[in-house]
Amino acid sequence: MKTLNALIISILTACAMLTSCQSGSGDADYPVIPVQYPPSRTEDQTDIYFGKTIADPYRWLEFDTAAEVIDWVKRQNEVTFGYLDKIPFRRNIRARLEELWNYPKYSAPFREGDYFFFYKNDGLQNQSVLYFQKGIDGSPEVFIDPNALSQDGTTALASITFSKDHKYAAYSIAKAGSDWNEIFVMEVATKKLLDDHIRWVKFSSAAWKGNGFYYSRYDEPGKGTEFSNQNRNQKVYYHTLGDPQSKDKLVFEDAAHPLRYYGPQVTEDERYLILNVAEGTRGDEIRIQDLSKPGSKLEVLIAGFANNHSVIDNEGDALLVRTDLNAPRYRVVKITPGKSSPSDWEEVIPQKEDLLQSVNTAGGHLFAGYLKDASDRVIQFSRSGQMEREIVLPGIGTIGGFGGEKEALEIFYTFTSFIVPPTIYRYDIEKGSSEEFRKTEVKFDASAYETKQVFYTSKDGTKIPMFLIHKKGIELNGKNPTYLYGYGGFNISLTPSFSPSRIVFLEHGGVVAIANLRGGGEYGEDWHNAGMLEKKQNVFDDFISAAEFLIQEKYTSASKLAIAGGSNGGLLVGACMTQRPDLFAVALPAVGVLDMLRFHKFTVGWGWVVEYGSSEDSVQFNTLLKYSPLHNLKKGTSYPATMITTADHDDRVVPAHSFKFAAALQASHEGERPVLIRVDVNAGHGAGKPTSKILDEHADIWSFVLYNTKSKVTYEK
Secondary structure, three states: OOOOOOOOOOOOHOOOOOOOOOOOEEEEEEEEOOOOOOOOOOOOOOEEEOOOOOOOHHHHHHHOOOOOHHHHHHHHHHHHHHHHHHHOOOHHHHHHHHHHHOOOEEEEOOOEEEEEEEEEEEOOOOOOOOEEOOOOOOOOOOEEOOOOOOOOOOOOEEEEEEOOOOOEEEEEEEEOOOOOOOEEEEOOOOOEEEEEHHHHEOOOEEEEOOEEEEEOOOOOOOOOOOOOOOOOOOEEEEEEOOOHHHHHHEEEOOOOOOOEEEEEEEEOOOEEEEEEEEOOOOOOEEEEEEEOOOOOOOEEEEEEEEOOOEEEEEOOOOEEEEEEOOOOOOOOEEEEEOOHHHHOOOOEEOOOOOEEEEEEEOOOOEEEEEEEEEEEEEEEEEEOEEEEEEEEOOOOOOEEEEOOOOOOOEEEEEEEOOOOEEEEEEEOOOOOOOEEOOOOOOOOOHHHHHEEEEEEEEEOOOEEEEEEEEEOOOOOOOOEEEEEEEEOOOOOOOOOOOOHHHHHHOOOOOOEEEEEEOOOOOOHHHHHHHOOOHHOOOHHHHHHHHHHHHHOOOOOOOEEEEEEEEOHHHHHHHHHHHHHHHHOEEEEOOOOOOOOOOHOOOOOHHHHHHHHOOOOOHHHHHHHHHHOOHHHHOOOOOOOOOEEEEOOOOOOOOOOHHHHHHHHHHHHEOOEEEEEEEEEEEOOOOOOOOHHHHHHHHHHHHHHHHOOOOOOOEEEE
């Protein structure tokens, strides 16, 4: 889950749509909004783990399609939106967000044969539209408009891949935010939709080979269990164009290991089928099949699952692979099938001081993306590993792109930072020169704000980097509302990125803090390993130390500090607010993993055991129990003002986590601060969420934060 970021607008521009505007400094004396929570019944449900009895009185809330649970959600939403309706500036926050969001947003173009494709959102469209044009200077026309696929804008374009001859495109759609995808096929030149229709696909796109493609799918789930039951026995199929799905050829299955992921890909020359096999979100096995040899089988190239590997492409018979074996910051090696023992690997790009986070191919070259203190660098190599040049980037920020076919002479990439909206550049591969292709225009004054990176000390002495974004000349008086965001898991790095949403908070004198916690990928696998399994408490200590640093340095105070995170970051917020409820004014756990004893029993939660551990292991059970947010709530405690957010179609982190935590938190909490749950309808874990829902949710979040940190709001009628 990459984070949002922000900048700002001058006071004059900020108030353009308003009739008056005040300074954002100082405190506001907002009245307490009384809350009457709907009752959540308890039941006598217990489980015994290694001789220890654990109560689970809200187990009934796991059955999300039960009438009683649907009614509970309705009543909780009535309370939550009743509270939010009483915040006097909420509508103006929503209006300001809409104004800030309303600008054209483009992706970098990419080439497929004679056509260039790119995504564009005019400003407030619910979904970005995919356009294509003949040649880079051609006239754009709509290729796929996801907005036309549903009335409420909740159907999203999830992926698209093209056949080797560029004649066909296989695209997948996701409905209402679910991870379930459906694949369709379109003829590129005519935009004619073919009869091909593939269902029950999850975590897989189409990998083209000849007159068809490989993909992974699950068996059709039982009715009513689509969004909660454990996903088991993923299988790999080959689909021939024109055939019904029932005729697709089963390529691979492993009934002996039902809890594994299988991700097929095909090398650019279509010689090798690559199968990435994983037992979770960390560690994988690589299998290959030489498609040029009739009758060949999938064979193990790299045995799993102790390390992370990804095939970049083939170089003749051999395969180029990015790996962390004997290289926690990753390297590139060449592996020849039949001689695939690590002792036979040929090193192409050795491990360096900085993290090698990605390698793309284009124009017969390798483009290596490095991360240095959570900021991107890109180095161009020959395919034999000779460094050719470091590409000059516009500044400290995040890069996307640098991919293309072997024949490409030029490629496109995107640069963004906390203060720079995405700018698209055109790169000449042989000359090594970049030129601005398309600049994003947003109505705010970036010069009024600054970004800096600080390093603070965590509980065990580890130095942790953190980005701070705020107005220039901010007074360090402990009175600035502050929004501290973190993730800290699954090898995911939080790098500079731009979002118009946070401008609203920054306009009110807010400080946005992004902490690069252990468990993430900012410094490679050693950094990741230091925040997982039995070391997970390091992540929470890092986040708590970030809060203490911000208070100590007088950026803010406990009465002005909000913490936020989503998914694994929702776990982060839940754990920190239960461990240090005194330290925060506001807590925003979004789509969080909050029941650490049962997460592995739903959808793909089993895949996170490699990161968290499992309650079915005696040692790991005790570790999980110590920090599981649901199990560490204490009756009679004054918790921060809390708004839990989740969605009814979240089949990644099922909403039962949030439901149970909300019920238990409301029963435990003491005091006037609100503890609410906001359940979005026809939405999922976050991907593909329509703009209208994003604006509604962000308006509610910023209103809740500003009200409960008693921050003066400059938008008035």
